Amino acid sequence: MMGRRAGVARNITTTYVARLASILTLFVLFPAVARVVPASEYGVYLLTAGMASLFSVDLGMAGSATRYVSEAHVLGDDSRMRSVLAGSAVFFVGVGIFSSGALVVTIVFGWKDFHFTPEQASIGLVAGAAAVAQVALGSIAANERAILTGLGRIDLANWILIAQAFTRFGATLVVLGVSREIIWVAVVDASAAVIGTFLFVIIRRMVLRTRFEFGRDFNWAVLRHMWGLSRDMLVMSLAATVILYAGGVVVGLTSSAVSVALFAAGQRIYQAAKEIPNSLTAPLLPIATANHLDGAGRNKWLYLDGTRFSLALVLASLPPVCVYMATLVEWWLGPNYSVAADVAMLLTASVILNCLHLVAVPVMGGQESLGWYSVLHGMWAVSALGLGFLFSSEFGAVGMALAVALPLVILEPLYVGRALRKTGGLGSSS
Known part of the structure; x- marks a missing residue:
């Protein structure tokens, strides 16, 4: 038990370190x-x-x-593990392609819909080529990272992300010192993706020595079973991608x-x-998967205690940030980006509501009961897009931020109620 707790603490701690490294690099x-x-x-x-x-979807x-x-690892089922690995590899290679x-099609045929000058369009093509490389490599890396996470070794994946973040940070500063052209920043991004993907493949093979052969181990029945849970996660993944990344595209089309x-x-x-x-x-x-297989009802407390802790972190950190947002943005980027403070304030305030259901996502994923959450995520994404086109055409970037935040006022109580019911927090798990 002590070893398991130490592993959980190690995984959570390195996750925070990796996310902090990524955030500091971006900032x-x-x-x-x-x-x-x-x-x-x-x-x-x-x-x-x-x-x-937006295109880096799993x-x-x-x-x-x-x-x-995780299930095959807990049960010690090597045959099942090989089938899961084969199915996952086939899927991610296909998705990457x-x-x-x-x-590529979007870049070639879509630039005409944006209000670019010829010089901006040429920059977009070079940056777009780097983006295509990142999408293709990112699919391979996502598969390796998912396997490490399932084995309880997300800490190793996190160290790779930390190395990737610092590589990108240092290389970007170098190219900015040598050349002021933005295309070299895009080249650095693609190079960091190459290095990260290579490390993921090497480390995962060192940790999990199980090898699979497509002809022997690939099983359509196993892949269909994985897809049963993946359908719900698919909707949630696509919706989350739209919520997080489509705003810039909408603003580009309307402003x-x-x-x-x-x-x-x-x-x-x-x-x-959101990373808090x-x-x-x-x-x-x-952990939620192991709890579900154990059948002891521990996921109720995993959700409740995790949400309490998550909410405490958010309430201790985000309200002061919102209050001083204008000062922070001016210090960070200067007065030319002052409007970004209003965008950040609206989006950051929404995290206080959003965090009430975040712990429930992996908990209910472990229980294979994400169906209703996929519906709610889809509603949030569709609402954000629809309101985004309406608001951003009138209010620009601030309107898009409002479109992302506003639907949560209605949807969050539905998220929480479903989580309480499915984990037994309301006395029923039906």
């Missing part, structure tokens, strides 16, 4: 680039980066692979490249705020 690099690159050119780069994130299979790798191809940069600045702060509760939840899926 330091954003003003470093913004001060030497025109906002219009930076907006084009941020748009392509946002599109890369269709819910990362969570599903983690869950079933499809997603990177779809991004200008400068507005994209303003929204992206506020979104960086939002992403940092998110970093706690990342290692919980294998």
